[in-house]
Amino acid sequence: MDPAVLAIWVLRLLFLAFLYLFLWTVVRALLRDLRFAARLPVTELGRLVVVAVPSGDPAVGSAFRLDAVTTIGRDVNSSIVLEDDFVSAAHASLTYRGRAWYVEDLGSTNGTFVNGVRVDELSPVAFGDELQVGQVRLRLERART
Amino acid sequence: MTRVQPRPRGRELGLLVIVGLTLLAGSLALGATERFHLAQLEEQPGPFELLGPAEPTQLLIFVGCLFAAHLALVLSGRRTDQILLPTVGLLGGIGLLLMERLPQDLAGGLGGLAQTQLVWLVLCVAVLTTLAVAVRNDGWLRRYKYTWAAGGVVLLLLVFLFGREVNGARLSLAIGPISGQPTELLKVILVVFLAGYLSENRPLLVEESTRLGPLRLPPLPYLAPMVAMWAIALGIVIVQRDLGAALLFFLVFLLLLYVSTARFSFVALGLAAFALGGVVLYAIFGHVRDRIDIWLDPWADPLGGGYQVIQALHAFARGGLIGTGLGNGLPTIGGQPPIPALHTDFPFAALGEELGLVGILGILGLYLVLIARGFRIALAAQDEFRAILAAGLSLVISVQAFIIAGGNLKLIPLTGITLPFISYGGSSLLANAVIVGLLIAFSERKDEPLPAVRPPGRLRQLVSRGSA
Numbered sequence: 001m002d003p004a005v006l007a008i009w010v011l012r013l014l015f016l017a018f019l020y021l022f023l024w025t026v027v028r029a030l031l032r033d034l035r036f037a038a039r040l041p042v043t044e045l046g047r048l049v050v051v052a053v054p055s056g057d058p059a060v061g062s063a064f065r066l067d068a069v070t071t072i073g074r075d076v077n078s079s080i081v082l083e084d085d086f087v088s089a090a091h092a093s094l095t096y097r098g099r100a101w102y103v104e105d106l107g108s109t110n111g112t113f114v115n116g117v118r119v120d121e122l123s124p125v126a127f128g129d130e131l132q133v134g135q136v137r138l139r140l141e142r143a144r145t
Numbered sequence: 146m147t148r149v150q151p152r153p154r155g156r157e158l159g160l161l162v163i164v165g166l167t168l169l170a171g172s173l174a175l176g177a178t179e180r181f182h183l184a185q186l187e188e189q190p191g192p193f194e195l196l197g198p199a200e201p202t203q204l205l206i207f208v209g210c211l212f213a214a215h216l217a218l219v220l221s222g223r224r225t226d227q228i229l230l231p232t233v234g235l236l237g238g239i240g241l242l243l244m245e246r247l248p249q250d251l252a253g254g255l256g257g258l259a260q261t262q263l264v265w266l267v268l269c270v271a272v273l274t275t276l277a278v279a280v281r282n283d284g285w286l287r288r289y290k291y292t293w294a295a296g297g298v299v300l301l302l303l304v305f306l307f308g309r310e311v312n313g314a315r316l317s318l319a320i321g322p323i324s325g326q327p328t329e330l331l332k333v334i335l336v337v338f339l340a341g342y343l344s345e346n347r348p349l350l351v352e353e354s355t356r357l358g359p360l361r362l363p364p365l366p367y368l369a370p371m372v373a374m375w376a377i378a379l380g381i382v383i384v385q386r387d388l389g390a391a392l393l394f395f396l397v398f399l400l401l402l403y404v405s406t407a408r409f410s411f412v413a414l415g416l417a418a419f420a421l422g423g424v425v426l427y428a429i430f431g432h433v434r435d436r437i438d439i440w441l442d443p444w445a446d447p448l449g450g451g452y453q454v455i456q457a458l459h460a461f462a463r464g465g466l467i468g469t470g471l472g473n474g475l476p477t478i479g480g481q482p483p484i485p486a487l488h489t490d491f492p493f494a495a496l497g498e499e500l501g502l503v504g505i506l507g508i509l510g511l512y513l514v515l516i517a518r519g520f521r522i523a524l525a526a527q528d529e530f531r532a533i534l535a536a537g538l539s540l541v542i543s544v545q546a547f548i549i550a551g552g553n554l555k556l557i558p559l560t561g562i563t564l565p566f567i568s569y570g571g572s573s574l575l576a577n578a579v580i581v582g583l584l585i586a587f588s589e590r591k592d593e594p595l596p597a598v599r600p601p602g603r604l605r606q607l608v609s610r611g612s613a
Contacts, residue, residue, distance in 0.1 A: 004181055004195055011174035012470040016500065018167035019507040022235060025163060026228055026514050029156055033521065099407055100347065126347050128528035141527050 045096050048080065051130060051137040055084060063141070066101075070094040072133050073106070086110045086134030094125070094140075101125045101140060110134055152222045154215065160231035161215055165208045168238040171471055172198035175246055178472035199472075200245045203263050207241055208234075210267050214274040218585075221278040226522065226588035232514050233273065233566055233581050237266050237574075239508065240567035243492055246472050246499075251488050252569060258488060265571040269578035276582025283587065287530050290341030297334040300327045301377075305384045328381070328390040329563075329576035332545075335394055336401070336537035342370060343405040344529035350406050374398045375415070379422050386432050389548055389560030395419060396544050397537060404536045405529070440558035456484045457494035457553050468501030488569035490561050493553040509550065512565075515581075516543040522588040531587050538580045 048064040064070075070079040073091040082091075088108035095102050104122045105112040112119055113132035125131065131138045176199035184195075198204055211234040218225065241262055249257035255264055286293070304327050343350070378395040381387055399415040402408075426433045435450060443451030443458075460483075463469060474495070484491045497505045519539020526532040542565045549568075552559035563573040 004177075004184075007195055008174065008177045008181060008470060011170060011177055012467070015167060015170040015174050015471070016467065016503055016507070018163060018170050019235075019504070022160065022163045022167060022231070023507060023510045023514070025160060026232065029228060030514070030517055030521075126344065126529055127532075128344065128530060142529065142532065 046101060046127065046143055047141050048094075048131070048138045049141050051139050053082075053084070053136045057083065064138075065143075066094060066096070068096045071106070073108075082133060082136050084134040084136050087136065088134075091133050092131075094131075101127075103131060108133075149220070149222045151220050152224065154219050154227050157215055157218070157227035157230060160228065161211055161234065164211065164231050164235045164238065167235060168204060168208060168242065169198065171239070171242045172200070172204050172245075175199040175242060175471040178470055182472075199242075200259060203241065203245065203259060204238075207238060207263060207266055210270045214270050217274050217278055223278070224590045225277060225585050226518060228514065228518050229581050229585050229588075230273070230277075232511050232518075233578075234270075236508070236511055236566035237269065239496070240492065240564075240569075241266060242471060243495060243499075243567065244488060244569055247482060247488055247495075251482075258569065262569055265574045268571075269566075269574040272575060273578040273582040273585070276579060277585035280583060280586035281589075283531060283534070286337050286534070287341055290338050293334050293341075294338040297331050297338070298377075300331060300334075301381070301384070303327070308385070326570070326572040328385070328387060329572040331390070332393060332397070332541050333538075333576055333579055336397065336534065336541055339398060339401050340530050340534035340537055343401060343533050347405050347529060350402075350408075375418050375422065378419075379426065383426075383430065386430075387561070388433065388436060388558070389552075389562030392548055392560060393541070393545050393562065396548075397540050400540050400544070401533060401537050404523075404540075405533050436558045436560070440555065443555070453484055453486070453491070454555055454559055457491055458555060460484070460491075460494045460498040461554065464498040464501045464504075466501050467503050468497075468499050471499050474498035486561070489563055490549070490559075490568075491553055492564050492567045492569075493550045496567075497553070505550075508567075509546075512543050512546045515539055518588075519584055522584060525590070526587065535584060535587055538584050542577060542580060 045068060046066045048066060048070075050058050050060050050062050050064075053060060058064075064080050067079065071090065071093045072078055072080045072082060072087075073089050074082060074084070074087045075089040078090065086109075088106070088110070090106045091108040092106055092112040093104050095104070101124065102122050103112060103114060103119060103125050105119055114123065114125055115130050116132070125140050127140055127142045129140050131140065173196065176197050177195040179199055180195045180197070211230070214230060218230070241259060244259040244262040247258055249259065251258050252261070255261040374395065378391045378398075381391040381394065395415070399412050402411045402415070423433075427437060428434075438445070439450045439454055443454040445451060447455055460474065463474060468474070482495075484494065487495055493505065493508075496508060500507075516539045519535055519542075523532045523535035523539075526535055545562055546565055548557065548560060549562050549564050551557040563570055565577045566574065
């Protein structure tokens with residue numbers, strides 16, 4: 001075979017080989033990343049991040065992991081206990097129903113607000129929305145994966 | 146102002162080295178083939194006279210740019226994605242190789258096709274890096290979604306009023322010396338608007354209140370934007386005669402609706418509306434009918450309407466499994482390649498011929514990597530808006546790649562849109578650079594504060610006091 005033709009053949013195959021080397025490296029990195037993410041416990045369906053709290057407790061920026069049914073109140077048996085004078089013992093509940101989060105006021109004295117609007121009945125909350133319970137403001141965020 | 150600490154990005158560096166080697170191999174193969182053809186006219190050349198890359202300065206500038214971008218990202222110290230930049234770099238580099246290989250007088254005002262493409266690629270990398278380094282906040286996208294949408298509609302109107310007609314489609318808009326294709330920008334605006342709208346109204350869209358036979362629908366007022374989108378897509382077909390953009394917008398809209406609500410009924414309804422619109426347009430508008438007829442049977446008019454499609458099919462056939470080699474395919478007819486608009490609409494066919502099935506599968510793999518990364522970023526996003534935005538941005542690129550690759554392969558009717566990062570053209574490159582730049586910026590992982598340790602409640606305080 002003509003050496004010139006052979007040289008061109010080798011270069012062509014080299015190009016394709018490098019292309020697939022790139023893909024192989026990337027796919028391996030992607031798989032490793034996915035396996036790593038899969039090992040992390042993903043029990044949370046969402047999280048509530050503290051935006052503002054007058055008493056400074058819990059700290060602003062800290063997050064509560066949410067179960068499918070989460071109750072908020074001053075009562076120690078609530079899933080999320082908020083020590084605030086304006087929070088009722090059983091204040092509100094957050095429930096995950098099928099595809100979305102809903103908030104329900106449990107007959108609190110001072111009301112529950114979603115983005116500044118008082119909610120009276122079961123109403124949907126989107127990720128990124130802000131809940132106000134008593135004087136505590138909380139933001140609903142997606143679970144980290 | 147917090148001090149910025151450089152953060153090494155080892156994975157990105159490693160991948161960029163592979164990108165550099167791939168492009169070097171491609172350039173050597175192209176250079177050798179070109180020299181071989183030149184030397185063959187005189188005598189049989191030896192293998193060593195053939196070695197040398199084609200257009201080494203262009204290659205050097207492009208790869209140098211990628212490494213400079215890498216350096217900028219390292220210095221910015223952000224924990225962002227490390228896979229997108231090398232993937233885009235490889236796609237852009239393959240596009241550059243293709244432009245170097247085509248006749249230089251096809252297009253481009255800056256000294257030839259490849260040189261113009263190189264200028265755009267450098268700008269594209271610069272835009273991508275700037276966004277990836279600088280964008281930290283998405284408030285400016287989130288807050289003004291209706292303003293963005295209004296801007297998009299104005300852009301569409303401007304094209305309608307002042308657009309230039311090229312090949313029967315009114316696509317490009319020229320303002321003074323600068324001309325561009327606004328639909329490329331429009332696709333970014335569309336995703337931003339949809340992400341804002343869907344993230345805000347998702348809980349309401351998920352709620353069921355209307356039933357239509359077996360389909361469960363959202364409350365009817367929330368269907369209004371869906372109908373509006375459908376109307377806009379049809380409007381683009383009628384006004385701009387741009388089937389590709391219409392298809393792209395509508396598909397991305399439906400996919401995003403599904404991504405954010407997980408409701409198949411929306412998609413079914415959207416597809417039904419699309420089919421209905423398609424049938425009506427087929428009946429009324431000639432250019433739609435032409436495209437479909439050519440798709441169904443290009444051999445009905447092999448030298449006229451079906452010419453491009455037939456030539457593309459022949460190109461794929463000549464390519465076979467591993468292709469004819471860079472620089473070896475597509476015999477030029479009278480100094481021009483056999484397929485008109487090869488550099489914009491048919492790069493996939495050209496690559497199919499020169500790199501073969503193996504090569505184009507690899508290139509499709511690169512687009513898959515883009516979408517896989519985009520969806521991973523969406524999954525890790527902290528709120529709905531960013532999640533839908535990331536999913537939408539990566540969907541735009543991959544759906545566009547699918548539409549034009551499918552059109553080249555006669556899988557779906559051919560529409561004139563660009564193959565992202567490979568096709569010749571500034572608007573397309575810049576719009577896609579904006580998309581990937583935003584994706585990288587929003588992939589940042591922040592060291593979040595750990596959940597605070599809960600102080601013991603009153604009950605536990607009592608218990609511990611009792612035991613003390």
